[in-house]
Amino acid sequence: MVDLLEVKDLKTQFHTREGVVHAVNGISYTLGEGETLGIVGESGCGKSVSVLSLMRLIPEPPGKIAGGQAMFQGNDLLKMSQDEIRRVRGAQIAMIFQDPMTSLNPVLTIGRQLTEALEVHLGMNSQQSRERAVELLNMVGIPQAEDRLSDYPHQFSGGMRQRVMIAMALSCNPQVLIADEPTTALDVTIQAQIVELVKRLRDELGMAIIWITHDLGIVAGLAKRVIVMYAGFIIEEAPVKELYGDPRHPYTLGLLGSLPRVDETAHRRLISIEGLPPDLLGLPQGCPFAPRCVYAMDRCWKENPPLESVGPGHYKACWVDTRQGRAQ
Amino acid sequence: MTNDNILLKVQDLKKHFPITQGIVFMREVGSVKAVDGVSFDVKRGETLGLVGESGCGKSTTGRTILQLHRATAGHVYFTGADNQTVDLTAIQGEPLRKMRRKMQMIFQDPYASLNPRMTVGDIIGEPLIIHNVARGKEVNERVQELLKIVGLNPLFTNRYPHEFSGGQRQRIGVARALALQPEFIVCDEPISALDVSIQAQVVNLLEDLQEQFNLTYLFIAHDLSMVRHISSRVAVMYLGAIVELSSRDELYNNPLHPYSQALLSAVPVPDPVVEEKRQRIILQGDVPSPINPPSGCRFHTRCPIAQSICSETRPEWRDMGGGHWVACHLVQ
Numbered sequence: 001m002v003d004l005l006e007v008k009d010l011k012t013q014f015h016t017r018e019g020v021v022h023a024v025n026g027i028s029y030t031l032g033e034g035e036t037l038g039i040v041g042e043s044g045c046g047k048s049v050s051v052l053s054l055m056r057l058i059p060e061p062p063g064k065i066a067g068g069q070a071m072f073q074g075n076d077l078l079k080m081s082q083d084e085i086r087r088v089r090g091a092q093i094a095m096i097f098q099d100p101m102t103s104l105n106p107v108l109t110i111g112r113q114l115t116e117a118l119e120v121h122l123g124m125n126s127q128q129s130r131e132r133a134v135e136l137l138n139m140v141g142i143p144q145a146e147d148r149l150s151d152y153p154h155q156f157s158g159g160m161r162q163r164v165m166i167a168m169a170l171s172c173n174p175q176v177l178i179a180d181e182p183t184t185a186l187d188v189t190i191q192a193q194i195v196e197l198v199k200r201l202r203d204e205l206g207m208a209i210i211w212i213t214h215d216l217g218i219v220a221g222l223a224k225r226v227i228v229m230y231a232g233f234i235i236e237e238a239p240v241k242e243l244y245g246d247p248r249h250p251y252t253l254g255l256l257g258s259l260p261r262v263d264e265t266a267h268r269r270l271i272s273i274e275g276l277p278p279d280l281l282g283l284p285q286g287c288p289f290a291p292r293c294v295y296a297m298d299r300c301w302k303e304n305p306p307l308e309s310v311g312p313g314h315y316k317a318c319w320v321d322t323r324q325g326r327a328q
Numbered sequence: 329m330t331n332d333n334i335l336l337k338v339q340d341l342k343k344h345f346p347i348t349q350g351i352v353f354m355r356e357v358g359s360v361k362a363v364d365g366v367s368f369d370v371k372r373g374e375t376l377g378l379v380g381e382s383g384c385g386k387s388t389t390g391r392t393i394l395q396l397h398r399a400t401a402g403h404v405y406f407t408g409a410d411n412q413t414v415d416l417t418a419i420q421g422e423p424l425r426k427m428r429r430k431m432q433m434i435f436q437d438p439y440a441s442l443n444p445r446m447t448v449g450d451i452i453g454e455p456l457i458i459h460n461v462a463r464g465k466e467v468n469e470r471v472q473e474l475l476k477i478v479g480l481n482p483l484f485t486n487r488y489p490h491e492f493s494g495g496q497r498q499r500i501g502v503a504r505a506l507a508l509q510p511e512f513i514v515c516d517e518p519i520s521a522l523d524v525s526i527q528a529q530v531v532n533l534l535e536d537l538q539e540q541f542n543l544t545y546l547f548i549a550h551d552l553s554m555v556r557h558i559s560s561r562v563a564v565m566y567l568g569a570i571v572e573l574s575s576r577d578e579l580y581n582n583p584l585h586p587y588s589q590a591l592l593s594a595v596p597v598p599d600p601v602v603e604e605k606r607q608r609i610i611l612q613g614d615v616p617s618p619i620n621p622p623s624g625c626r627f628h629t630r631c632p633i634a635q636s637i638c639s640e641t642r643p644e645w646r647d648m649g650g651g652h653w654v655a656c657h658l659v660q
Contacts, residue, residue: 042523157614187381188550189611192594196610214524217553217596221603240600258528260557262580262595263602269535270557272528276493 004175004208005031005054005093010068010078012046012053015061021280023049025232026068028307031176036202036209038223038240040216040255044277046232047212051178053078055095056085072176091121094169098181100161104153110137110164111149114171121172136167140197159190163197170201178210183218195222216259220244225313228252231278231288234307238314248316248323250293287319295320334407335512335544336370336393341402343385343392347619361618362388364568365402367645370512375538375545377559377576379552379591383615385568386548387436390514393546394431395424406431409511429459432505436517438497442489448475448500449485455507474503477540478533495526502533506541514546519554531558552595556580561651564588567626568618570645574652584654587627625657633658 012024024046031037041047052058054070054077070077072093077085089095097103105113114136115129124132130149137145140163153161162182169177179198183191195218202209211222219226219240226243228236228251236249247253257271275292278284284291290300299319307317343363348354363385370376380386391397393404395416404416408430416427435441442451452474453467462470472482478499489497498518505513515534519527531554537543549555555562556576563573564587572585583589590609597603611630616622622629628638635658643655 042525159614187615188552188594189381189590190614192608192610195596196608215596216524216598220598220600221596221606244598244600255524256598258525259598260531260553261597261599262553262556262592263597264553264556265577267557270528270532272532273525274529276495276526277523 002033003030004033004035004072006069006071007050007054008069008071010050010053010070011066012049012058012063013066014063019281022283023232023280024053025283027229027232027234028068029227029234029237031208031210033175034202034206034208035225036211036223038219038226039210039212039229040214040219040226041229042214042277044280045229046280047229048180050229051095051180051210051212055089055093055178056080056082057089057095087121090117090169090174091172092174093176093178094172094174095178095180096162096165096169096182098184100158100165100182100185101153103165104161106153109150109152110156114149114164114168117168117171132171133167136171137164139170139201140164140167141193142167158186159193162186162190162194166194166197166201170205170207173205174207176208176210178212180212181214182211184213184215191218198222216244216255228255231283232280233288233304233317234315235289235318236316237307238311242311242314246311246314248310248314249289249318250295250320250322251289253322254292287317293320295322333371334369335372336407336546337403337405338366338368338370338389338393339403339405341366341389341392341404342400343388343397344400358619361568361621363392364618364621366565366568366570367402368563368570368573370544370546371561372511372544373538373542374560375547375558377555377562378546378548378565379550379555379562380565381550381591381615383567383618384565385618386550386565387516389565390433390516390546390548394428394433394514396433406512429508430510431512431514432508432510433514433516434498434501434505434518437521438494438501439521441501442497444489447486447488448492451489451500452485452503452507455504459508461508470507471503474506477506477537478503493526494522495529498522498530499533502530502537506537509541510543512544512546514548516548517550518547520549520551527554534558552592564591567615567621569626569655570653571627571656572652572654574654575650578650578652582652584648584652584659585627585656586631586633586658590632625655 008028009026010024011026014021039047053065065078114133118124118129118132134145142163183194223240226240227234230251236252254273273292278288286301287304290296305317305319307315309315344359344361346356347358349357378386392399399417405413406416407413449471452471456462456467471485475482480499519530547558559576561575562579563570566587572588583592590611593609613630624640625638625643628634637657643657645655647653
């Protein structure tokens with residue numbers, strides 16, 4: 001697979017009055033053409049900030065991309081001028097956001113919001129862009145697309161708004177679609193509709209997807225490869241079946257154990273991960289997960305483990321061999 | 329009401345919220361039928377899960393049972409440990425206030441349900457003072473005991489809610505609900521605002537407390553996996569009505585109502601091998617408005633197997649055997 005996007009040692013910080021918040025602490029990954037990559041983690045683990053940094057959507061200040069590279073088609077996204085990134089954003093890399101209620105402009109019609117990108121990026125005239133907008137709404141399954149162009153966002157339900165967001169994101173045929181928790185605000189039956197829609201469009205259009213979520217269930221059926229983040233670090237990365245079948249990092253093990261399953265037959269006690277995620281204002285010196293880890297040993301408190309290979313395409317950042325329950 | 333096993337009997341409960349127009353002479357122009365004819369029993373010591381999508385009336389049902397909303401119609405019979413059966417919808421004032429000791433609530437949002445200007449001690453101690461259960465030093469002793477029960481440091485009594493994380497705040501909410509030693513607790517989405525790793529902590533706590541104090545829960549949630557985990561019986565709600573109710577394993581292994589089937593198939597399973605093989609039933613469209621719900625069976629507008637009878641008459645609430653209740657014309 002050809003690498004479409006290569007992120008190297010990305011670091012993002014926020015300079016606040018209380019101090020420096022280390023939101024993303026040197027993460028590296030690649031995204032192949034047409035590949036679906038899942039990024040999972042709990043709130044505050046840096047998953048959203050990491051992709052917002054790529055798109056240069058971090059408010060600066062207080063935010064600051066403190067280092068790293070993001071190579072896309074031979075260019076570094078992090079070094080581009082505002083004009084250059086604007087041409088990439090929306091056209092080649094598009095994004096859908098978590099909250100469909102607030103990410104559409106309430107005072108512009110759906111039609112205007114859809115045609116704007118087409119006119120700016122593809123230089124269409126109003127006739128062409130209107131036709132394309134109708135085509136896009138049909139593609140994402142909005143009935144009576146022609147009439148609905150003149151409707152405002154409040155006239156759509158949550159699921160329909162997310163469809164409009166997807167139509168907007170796909171309007172310029174991007175090579176990469178970044179989906180930041182796009183179904184978190186939706187009900188489970190609507191979530192299933194949206195996931196099915198994205199899968200269908202992915203197969204038809206062949207774009208690569210980065211799907212960010214806290215829900216390990218969604219990623220299981222959608223992604224090919226999964227990255228697990230904790231406190232701004234990647235702590236495990238593996239092909240999807242490998243990650244669920246043979247998780248190696250204690251945090252991943254804990255997360256999977258804490259999930260009840262709709263197909264579970266016998267009652268078992270959920271594994272709970274005691275304690276709380278660390279404060280990103282002052283990261284501990286050692287492994288960020290050590291204070292909550294059942295396997296933690298002396299070394300974990302002193303040195304932060306690097307991401308190391310434990311199998312084909314499978315990486316983890318941990319000093320302990322969780323299969324043995326002791327140090328490697 | 330002779331069955332001493334039944335703690336709560338809900339009969340044809342309705343809650344309609346009026347929609348008014350005008351300012352001085354407010355005319356009623358319609359109503360939101362949030363809960364529209366719901367009947368079920370809750371047995372002593374069990375956990376009844378109430379699931380449904382947002383806006384289906386599950387929270388309103390919980391609140392109407394506790395008389396936080398007064399019912400538009402219907403009855404809620406509560407049989408306490410003293411074997412006295414009281415219709416909660418028929419009483420008010422002092423008698424109702426006395427009943428409130430026996431039934432408490434844990435709220436969804438741990439950030440909004442604790443008063444930011446009160447210390448943890450005041451929050452947990454308030455019900456004790458209001459109900460004259462303890463006074464003076466006893467209050468503080470009891471608060472510390474409750475904090476210990478829910479797994480918090482008993483020395484936290486003088487702290488304020490903002491000093492705690494979401495999971496810890498939810499524990500404070502649990503301690504407050506336990507303060508009066510209730511028999512029945514409505515848990516209104518107690519974990520949906522929490523992170524995954526914290527959810528398990530709170531659910532384990534709720535299970536331990538149930539065992540320790542012989543509590544009965546009405547567990548309201550939209551997360552079907554968690555409901556399967558914690559409940560003994562499950563009721564599925566759609567647009568103000570219960571469409572199916574049965575024991576947990578029966579409902580999850582053999583859902584009869586087409587809505588329950590679609591809802592269960594829509595839940596993702598955290599296992600790529602299972603996900604590969606699963607067939608999803610994708611429902612079309614959105615939930616209709618409860619102001620003007622569809623005629624007949626309320627689900628017929630989205631039902632994949634609907635027939636003409638479904639839009640004409642409202643299906644009966646039938647027992648299919650073994651306590652598996654369903655409201656659908658087409659289930660044989």
